Amino acid sequence: MGVDLGELVEPEEISFADLNDKVIAVDAMNTMYQFLSIIRQRDGTPLKDSDGNTTSHLSGLFYRSINLLEKNIRPVYVFDGKPPQLKAKEAKERRKKREEAREEWEKLKEEGKISEAYSKATQSSKLTGDMIEEAQKLLDAMGLPYIVAESEGEAQAAYMVQKGSVYAVGSQDWDCLLFGADVMVRNLTSRKTRKTSGGGRKEVSTEKIDLESVLDQLDISHEKLQWLGILVGTDFNPDGIYGIGPKTALELVKQYDSFDDLMEDDKVEWESDNDPDKILDFFQNPPVEDTDFEFESPDKEEIRNVLIEQHDFSEKRVNSGLEKLDTALESRQSGLDSFT
Structure with missing residues (x-):
């Protein structure tokens, strides 16, 4: 969710080689919702264990993290903490939409409309507290660090970039730029092809977005980028302003020197x-904190326990993943110590 700047910003296509030896603060919630959406069976049913527990998020976390490590990219997962009050109504609306999508998915499955069912299934993804705890348990076993933010994970990840403790934020959500992330990487954990509405597939490139370059392209300040985001719509006012798209919003923010004057424009209804001033203040002063993290040696037996014993993953596939994890760690010239 969040603001959509794709119409205004031209990302730089990069390869994993461009991220060699980089530490990336991965937006954990955004990424796990991504796994829940795309790691599904043909009719949209997520991966499940014998007890009926969803495991798509664990599959994505395990295999995609190993893929990053094989490319010498080091992920630090950042989870949301306490949601801000500004998000309360949006959270309620999202729950309602997920439930509606789930009902439509079940109906379409019964009617045998598999392709349409899959589309609705991806919109019904729900990430529970238990699923988050399972993910964190797996990360501990893999020796990968994670951080629970004081509030918004994107804000914490952006702060970590600003402090120089990580290179970039890995997320699909443009809001991390509003929070001040100097560098953002999109499609970091995505599949390299994606289904199209016509049933085909298209290539998905890893993209780098540099905040300074964005501001130069748009010829505005960072504060005005925040104004623009609020006009278009953020997680705290998802509908934005009726009739104002990204291009119109850009024209408007360039006309004014103060946020109050902008909000009094006749076009801004x-x-x-939520109070717009409070939204702006949250982007400018989000709850964040200094954090320390380090990479540890993986506990293979605990990984097997979580995935195979508790969730019925294929022993052969997990062992193959562990071999790749070993190779990825051993390939580093100075060993695991260079992860710290």
């Missing part, structure tokens, strides 16, 4: 329950 504010309908969100």
Whole structure:
């Protein structure tokens, strides 16, 4: 979710080689929702164990993390903490939409409309507290660090980039730029091809977005980028301003020197329950904290316990993944110590 700047910004296509030896703060919630959406059976049913527990998020976390490590990219997962009050109404709306999508998915499955069912299934993904705990348990076993933010994970990840403790934020959500992330990487954990609405597949490139370059392209300040985001719609006012798209929003923010004057423009009809000044303040002063993290040696037996014993993963596939993990760690010239 969040603001969509894709219409205004031209990302730089990069390869994993461009991220060699980089530490990336991965937006954990955004990434796990991505796994829940795409790692599914043909009719949209997520991967499940014999007890009926969803395991798509664990599959994605295990195999995609190993893939990054094989490319000498080091992920630090950043989880959301306590959601801000500004997000309360949006969270309620998202729950309602997920439930509606789930009902439509079940109906379409019964009717045998598999392709349409899959589309609705991806919109019904739900990430529970238990699933988050399972993910963190797996990360511990893999020796990969994770951080639980004080509030928004994107804000914490952006702060870590600003402090120089990581190179970039790995996320699909443009809001991390509003929080001040100097560098953002999209499609880091995505499949390299994606289904199209016509049933085919298209290539998905890893993209780098540099905040300074974005501001130069748009010829605005970072604060005005935040104004633009609020006009278009963020997680705290998802509908944005009726009739104002990214291009119109860019024209508007360039006309004004103060946020108050911008909000008084005749085109800006504010309908969100949230105060725009409070949204702006949250982007400018989000709850964040200094953090320390380090990479540890993986506990293979615990990985097997979590995936095979508790969730019925294929022993052969997990052992193959562990071999790749070993190779990835051993390939580093100075060993695991260079991860710290």
